[in-house]
Amino acid sequence: MKNIAIGIDIGGTNTVFSCIDSNGKSYCNGSILTQTQEKFEDYIDDLCDAIELSINKLEDKINVIGVGVGAPSGNYHTGTIENAANLRWDGILNISRLIGERMKVPVKLTNDANAAALGERIFGGAKGMTDYMVITLGTGLGSGIVVNGDLLYGHDGFAGELGHIIMRPGGRVCGCGRRGCLETYVSATGVKRTAYKMLAKEMDDSSLRDIPYNQLTAKMVADAASNGDKLALEIFEYTGKMLGEALANVASITSPKAIFFFGGLAKAGDLLFKPVREAMEKNILFLYKDKIDLLPSKLGDDAAVLGAAALIWNDKK
Amino acid sequence: MKNIAIGIDIGGTNTVFSCIDSNGKSYCNGSILTQTQEKFEDYIDDLCDAIELSINKLEDKINVIGVGVGAPSGNYHTGTIENAANLRWDGILNISRLIGERMKVPVKLTNDANAAALGERIFGGAKGMTDYMVITLGTGLGSGIVVNGDLLYGHDGFAGELGHIIMRPGGRVCGCGRRGCLETYVSATGVKRTAYKMLAKEMDDSSLRDIPYNQLTAKMVADAASNGDKLALEIFEYTGKMLGEALANVASITSPKAIFFFGGLAKAGDLLFKPVREAMEKNILFLYKDKIDLLPSKLGDDAAVLGAAALIWNDKK
Numbered sequence: 001m002k003n004i005a006i007g008i009d010i011g012g013t014n015t016v017f018s019c020i021d022s023n024g025k026s027y028c029n030g031s032i033l034t035q036t037q038e039k040f041e042d043y044i045d046d047l048c049d050a051i052e053l054s055i056n057k058l059e060d061k062i063n064v065i066g067v068g069v070g071a072p073s074g075n076y077h078t079g080t081i082e083n084a085a086n087l088r089w090d091g092i093l094n095i096s097r098l099i100g101e102r103m104k105v106p107v108k109l110t111n112d113a114n115a116a117a118l119g120e121r122i123f124g125g126a127k128g129m130t131d132y133m134v135i136t137l138g139t140g141l142g143s144g145i146v147v148n149g150d151l152l153y154g155h156d157g158f159a160g161e162l163g164h165i166i167m168r169p170g171g172r173v174c175g176c177g178r179r180g181c182l183e184t185y186v187s188a189t190g191v192k193r194t195a196y197k198m199l200a201k202e203m204d205d206s207s208l209r210d211i212p213y214n215q216l217t218a219k220m221v222a223d224a225a226s227n228g229d230k231l232a233l234e235i236f237e238y239t240g241k242m243l244g245e246a247l248a249n250v251a252s253i254t255s256p257k258a259i260f261f262f263g264g265l266a267k268a269g270d271l272l273f274k275p276v277r278e279a280m281e282k283n284i285l286f287l288y289k290d291k292i293d294l295l296p297s298k299l300g301d302d303a304a305v306l307g308a309a310a311l312i313w314n315d316k317k
Numbered sequence: 318m319k320n321i322a323i324g325i326d327i328g329g330t331n332t333v334f335s336c337i338d339s340n341g342k343s344y345c346n347g348s349i350l351t352q353t354q355e356k357f358e359d360y361i362d363d364l365c366d367a368i369e370l371s372i373n374k375l376e377d378k379i380n381v382i383g384v385g386v387g388a389p390s391g392n393y394h395t396g397t398i399e400n401a402a403n404l405r406w407d408g409i410l411n412i413s414r415l416i417g418e419r420m421k422v423p424v425k426l427t428n429d430a431n432a433a434a435l436g437e438r439i440f441g442g443a444k445g446m447t448d449y450m451v452i453t454l455g456t457g458l459g460s461g462i463v464v465n466g467d468l469l470y471g472h473d474g475f476a477g478e479l480g481h482i483i484m485r486p487g488g489r490v491c492g493c494g495r496r497g498c499l500e501t502y503v504s505a506t507g508v509k510r511t512a513y514k515m516l517a518k519e520m521d522d523s524s525l526r527d528i529p530y531n532q533l534t535a536k537m538v539a540d541a542a543s544n545g546d547k548l549a550l551e552i553f554e555y556t557g558k559m560l561g562e563a564l565a566n567v568a569s570i571t572s573p574k575a576i577f578f579f580g581g582l583a584k585a586g587d588l589l590f591k592p593v594r595e596a597m598e599k600n601i602l603f604l605y606k607d608k609i610d611l612l613p614s615k616l617g618d619d620a621a622v623l624g625a626a627a628l629i630w631n632d633k634k
Binding site for chain 2: 256291
């Protein structure tokens with residue numbers, strides 16, 4: 001009988017799960033909508049129903065050894081989701097207890113970026129590494145930091161919010177209520193904001209001048225840059241420079257061997273990472289110069305559920 | 318027979334040692350000048366001679382279980398001092414091997430701020446804490462960061478250089494060759510530089526206007542501030558604000574339960590820590606608000622050797 005860990009990734013729209021063995025192979029998977037149920041308990045019931053249905057359809061019998069969950073504002077220490085901004089359920093949600101009571105196996109919880117960081121070590125490019133970090137570049141900027149071989153959770157379970165380092169005091173307003181946070185510059189949304197800043201500041205022709213703010217995406221800016229659009233190229237230069245400066249400072253704190261990038265914006269590739277690397281090396285303390293590898297995540301599109309399952313497999317290795 | 322660990326603190330001028338039991342009690346101590354010997358091997362020989370002489374004078378017999386060393390650019394992973402800026406010996410100094418061969422006990426090495434951080438947990442105010450940091454405020458700004466109960470060394474042994482976070486791109490020139498590092502603002506030297514900036518910028522009378530740059534000390538600025546000197550008070554406001562901003566960013570990475578302060582400048586007390594606390598809370602992400610204690614170190618003047626000895630006692634607990 002095959003041992004598997006169930007990885008669950010809770011997003012604002014969909015909740016995805018997958019049954020994953022110790023080599024990262026998926027035996028079954030599925031998804032439900034995240035926010036149709038009024039009560040959180042009903043949502044968990046529906047999720048567990050879907051998982052059990054999926055497992056019962058398998059020809060081979062499997063043995064579930066645990067459930068790992070990646071969720072916004074997921075706290076590893078308490079096993080609860082705490083005041084998640086993008087979920088309809090308020091307050092403290094004791095997801096680990098609810099799933100554990102229903103499925104009778106250990107449940108581990110953390111946020112999606114921390115899960116991705118563990119996943120990178122168990123199944124991806126960070127095998128054997130003890131000190132590295134994973135940065136997720138999507139609508140915002142998330143981070144999972146591994147030091148001394150363990151995830152850096154901090155005293156309260158909420159460490160690793162790299163997206164909320166203030167890079168420019170008094171700068172762009174952020175969803176967290178402050179100004180100048182890294183993710184207001186370095187994220188899909190940040191690229192869009194920088195596009196509008198550049199369109200105002202410069203006078204060059206650009207295909208971006210024909211797209212209203214609410215329709216513009218980071219992908220469009222990347223496509224324009226790939227086509228040689230001068231302004232679009234400058235937008236990525238600006239974004240990469242800001243991230244490079246931030247990483248140079250982070251190196252002074254955690255001294256990672258490698259930084260892995262994951263998420264939609266990371267697909268921009270060297271358009272983004274060339275200026276990141278240049279700015280990081282230019283601004284970094286001599287102790288860390290030419291030591292840090294900037295790498296794409298090796299997890300692919302299943303990173304979220306692989307990372308969640310890694311919460312369980314990590315304890316077995 | 319009493320078990321003791323020898324703690325050695327290597328400073329630019331003096332090397333101090335102390336024989337410390339598991340409760341932090343010192344049985345014997347002494348010091349030698351650090352840089353009189355041309356060869357590093359001779360310096361180590363003289364240091365071990367002094368330690369043995371000191372131990373042999375004791376009436377009660379003691380059992381040395383190990384030697385802990387705090388030294389500039391001390392690398393825990395390799396046990397070597399690497400290119401220390403303020404020592405006369407260049408290159409890689411294999412201090413752990415040299416002392417180990419001579420004294421026939423395990424030797425552990427790290428930099429002085431990391432040693433102070435361990436000392437705070439074994440003998441000071443961080444007992445039972447798993448996530449905290451120690452900041453040493455002297456000529457420069459050093460830091461030792463503890464996460465998940467262990468010192469944060471980074472992949473290369475050089476993590477925790479908080480003093481070299483760039484706070485103001487293009488700002489004050491730093492000994493590291495870059496500009497705008499935190500320690501160019503927040504340190505005894507930083508206070509002095511801020512004093513001259515303020516004396517230029519403002520026109521208020523101040524006792525500081527009669528002191529040449531090369532004679533001015535942070536202590537003089539603190540004394541003036543305590544006497545109500547308006548400019549001196551503004552200097553500490555400025556210094557504290559800068560440190561508070563930096564700590565708010567660091568919280569987003571490591572989420573510490575407490576931050577301990579140690580060193581000459583830390584003696585300025587609330588003159589410095591009131592603005593630090595205000596600026597930190599004003600700039601911090603909501604997740605960490607009102608969670609972090611700013612505390613004076615409880616180690617007192619023996620912090621350096623207690624911290625070094627803690628490298629050994631930490632492994633026994």
